[in-house]
Amino acid sequence: MEARGRVWFLAAVVVLALAVPAGAHGGHDDAFEQHQAAEAVRVAPDVQKAMGLVVRPVQQRLLSSGLAVNGKIEAIPSHSADVNAPLAGRVLALYASRAQAVRTGQVLATLDSPEIRQLAVEAARSRVQARTAFKQAEARLALAEANYQREKDLLTKGISARRDFQLAEAERNQVRADREAARAQVQLADALLKSRLSQLGQRGVSARADGIVALAAPVAGVVAEQRVTAGEAVEPGKPLYKIIDLTAVWATAAVYEKDLAQVRPGEPVEVSVAAYPNRTFRGRVASVDPAIDADTRTLGVRAILANPDGQLKPGMFATLRLVTGRASRAVAVIPRTAVIDADGQKLVYVQKGEAFVPTEVQLGRTDGEDLIEVKDGLAPGDRVVTQRAFQLRAQALKGSLAAEESASGQVSAENSDSRPTAKADRAALPWWSWVVGGVLIAVGSFVAGVGVARRTGRPAAPAARPPAGVSSSRPPQR
Numbered sequence: 001m002e003a004r005g006r007v008w009f010l011a012a013v014v015v016l017a018l019a020v021p022a023g024a025h026g027g028h029d030d031a032f033e034q035h036q037a038a039e040a041v042r043v044a045p046d047v048q049k050a051m052g053l054v055v056r057p058v059q060q061r062l063l064s065s066g067l068a069v070n071g072k073i074e075a076i077p078s079h080s081a082d083v084n085a086p087l088a089g090r091v092l093a094l095y096a097s098r099a100q101a102v103r104t105g106q107v108l109a110t111l112d113s114p115e116i117r118q119l120a121v122e123a124a125r126s127r128v129q130a131r132t133a134f135k136q137a138e139a140r141l142a143l144a145e146a147n148y149q150r151e152k153d154l155l156t157k158g159i160s161a162r163r164d165f166q167l168a169e170a171e172r173n174q175v176r177a178d179r180e181a182a183r184a185q186v187q188l189a190d191a192l193l194k195s196r197l198s199q200l201g202q203r204g205v206s207a208r209a210d211g212i213v214a215l216a217a218p219v220a221g222v223v224a225e226q227r228v229t230a231g232e233a234v235e236p237g238k239p240l241y242k243i244i245d246l247t248a249v250w251a252t253a254a255v256y257e258k259d260l261a262q263v264r265p266g267e268p269v270e271v272s273v274a275a276y277p278n279r280t281f282r283g284r285v286a287s288v289d290p291a292i293d294a295d296t297r298t299l300g301v302r303a304i305l306a307n308p309d310g311q312l313k314p315g316m317f318a319t320l321r322l323v324t325g326r327a328s329r330a331v332a333v334i335p336r337t338a339v340i341d342a343d344g345q346k347l348v349y350v351q352k353g354e355a356f357v358p359t360e361v362q363l364g365r366t367d368g369e370d371l372i373e374v375k376d377g378l379a380p381g382d383r384v385v386t387q388r389a390f391q392l393r394a395q396a397l398k399g400s401l402a403a404e405e406s407a408s409g410q411v412s413a414e415n416s417d418s419r420p421t422a423k424a425d426r427a428a429l430p431w432w433s434w435v436v437g438g439v440l441i442a443v444g445s446f447v448a449g450v451g452v453a454r455r456t457g458r459p460a461a462p463a464a465r466p467p468a469g470v471s472s473s474r475p476p477q478r
Contacts, residue, residue: 039357039358039396040352040355040356040357040358040396041349041355041356041392041395041396042354042355042356043354043355043356043392044354045354051388051391052387052388053385053387053388053389053391053392054385054386054387054388055351055383055384055385055386056334056335056338056383056384056386057380057381057382057383057384058332058333058334058374058378058379058380058381058382058383058384059332059333059334059380060330060331060332060333060380061330061331061333061371062329062330062331063331063333063365063371063373066262066270066321066322066323066324067255067259067262067263067321067322067324068319068320068321068322069253069254069255069259069301069319069320069322070253070317070318070319070320071251071252071253071254071301071317071318071319071320072251072252072253072315072316072317072318073249073250073251073252073273073312073313073314073315073316073318074249074250074251074252074302074314074315075224075244075245075246075249075250075314076245076248076249076250076304079219079221079244079245079246079247079248080219080221080224080242080243080244080245081217081218081219081221081242081243082239082241082242082243083108083109083204083215083217083218083239083240083241083242083243084237084238084239084240085111085234085235085236085237085238085240086205086213086215086236087111087113087115087116087213087236088113088114088115088233088234088235088236089111089112089113089114089115089116089213089233089234090111090112090231090232090233090234091109091110091111091228091229091230091231091232091233091234092109092110092111092112092212092230093109093110093230094108094109094226094228094229094230095107095108095109095110096108096109096217096223096226096241097223097226098223098224098225098226099222099223100222100223101221101222101223102217102220102221102222102223102243103217103220104217104218104219104220105204105216105217106216106217107214107215107216108215108216108217108223108240108241109214109215109228109240109241110212110213110214110215111212111213111215111234112211112212112213113207113211113212113213114211115211116193116196116207116211116212116213117209117210117211118211119192119193119196120193120207120208120209120210120211121209122192123189123192123193123209124189124209126185126188126189126192127186127189129185129189130182130185130186130188130189131182131186133178133181133182133185134179134182134183134185134186135182136182137175137178137179137181137182138179140175140178140179141172141175141176141178141179143175144168144171144172144174144175144176145172147168147171147172148165148168148169148171148172150168151164151165151167151168151169152165152168193207193209204216204217204218215240217241217243218243219243219245220245221243221244221245221246222243222244222245222246222310223241223242223243224242224243224244224314225239225241225242226240226241227239227240227241227242228240228241244314246307246310246312246313246314247306247307247308247310248304248305248306248307249304249305249307249312249314250286250302250303250304250305251269251271251281251283251302251303251304251305251318251320252300252301252302252303253300253301253318253320254293254296254298254299254300254301255298255299255300255301255322256297256298257292257297257298257299260299262322262324263285263288263299263301263322264285264288265284265285265286265287265288266284266285267284267285267322267323267324268282268283268284268323269282269283269284269285269303269305269320269321269322269323270282270320270321270323271283271303271305271318271319271320271321272318272319272321272370273312273316273317273318273319274316274317275311275316276311277370281305281306281307281312282305283303283304283305283306284303284304285301285302285303285322286302286303286304287301287302288300288301288302289301301320301322303320331364331373331374331375332373332374332378332379332380333371333372333373333374334348334371334372334374334378334384334386335370335371335372335386336366336370336371336372337386337387337389338384338385338386338389339361339363339372340358340389340390340393342358342393345360346360346361346362346363347359347360347361347393348361348377348378348384348385348389349384349385349389349392349393350378350382350383350384351383351384351385356385356392358392358393358396359377359378360377361374361375361376361377361378362374362375362376362377363375
């Protein structure tokens with residue numbers, strides 16, 4: 001009987017030992033699931049698009065070293081022109097508007113000028129008077145020529161005195177001079193209006209005798225400003241239009257005094273703007289200010305950039321990278337937006353099919369504001385997430401997507417569909433095994449207690465009352 005009690009006791013211990021690890025295994029699986037979920041994230045292609053994930057291959061390029069400064073785009077003053085009112089008048093018509101492209105010599109506006117009309121009338125009157133005087137001089141010259149020839153013949157024949165001949169000769173020369181003066185007056189009358197217009201000091205101005213003044217574009221470009229309306233009265237010098245030529249622009253910046261050693265005219269410059277983040281505009285330093293600003297301790301720098309497509313607009317903010325050196329060999333580079341800081345590590349997510357695996361990388365030099373060198377961890381051609389990688393990181397830390405996305409099977413932590421969860425592990429044993437185990441434990445404990453009681457001579461449980469006529473063999477306790 002004692003051996004039987006030991007057997008039952010050992011059976012109870014075995015069942016209890018099997019039950020305890022089963023419960024403990026569930027907590028271990030929770031930690032294991034979180035660890036695995038933090039390793040990779042699986043995202044279906046349609047969900048990748050909805051999340052805004054951008055994947056790009058690792059590239060190789062020659063990194064340049066230099067100084068990056070903030071600046072802006074400006075129009076080159078020598079490539080722009082202001083069209084002002086050359087004289088007082090009234091605007092009759094406008095033929096160009098803001099943002100319109102114009103060519104050299106294209107008429108922009110017409111003015112009605114009383115001054116030009118009066119000047120044209122006076123010029124016409126002077127021209128008529130000069131032509132009349134010229135014709136009269138021609139007639140007097142013909143008479144003076146005839147008188148001169150007659151006096152010459154009479155002097156030859158000895159009939160006339162030399163003094164009469166000399167008077168006729170002098171009169172002929174005087175009339176000739178008067179004729180040339182009349183001819184000059186005709187020419188001056190025609191040039192008077194042109195002379196007045198040249199005094200206006202502006203190219204592209206033409207006027208008719210009726211007082212209509214046409215203003216033409218002095219340079220080809222784009223109308224940047226229109227400051228006048230049709231029918232408006234204008235005074236001399238009033239700004240009407242501003243035209244800028246954007247085929248070339250300036251990129252200007254202020255460089256601190258400590259960085260002046262890196263700035264020299266003729267040095268190459270790489271310029272980027274927010275409107276075109278994937279494009280780099282290249283040019284060269286055109287000029288550097290001769291003196292430092294005493295308040296800011298900076299020096300103005302201007303770089304000239306070709307802008308044939310007109311994408312760079314005056315007023316744009318820009319980042320100028322003054323290139324001072326270039327590497328001799330190409331290195332692997334990725335956008336800076338692809339890198340995530342995770343507990344002191346630099347991680348990027350590498351695409352492998354529909355899965356995105358976090359990979360630790362070792363970074364090196366930067367190329368401007370966009371690219372950074374990858375020394376270790378990636379190879380050229382690896383496809384990495386360059387936009388919204390932080391969403392993958394957040395999903396990996398959670399271990400699973402929201403319930404509705406999990407149910408659709410579109411996004412899930414990698415291997416979550418092939419490994420049971422902690423709750424499933426706890427449910428691996430059938431329910432009846434717990435009942436049987438409990439019964440065995442109770443029975444084993446009871447049997448063990450009976451064995452112990454017999455060895456000590458104590459009953460395991462209160463004895464039942466003996467039948468009538470039968471006395472207890474055990475004396476009563478005192």
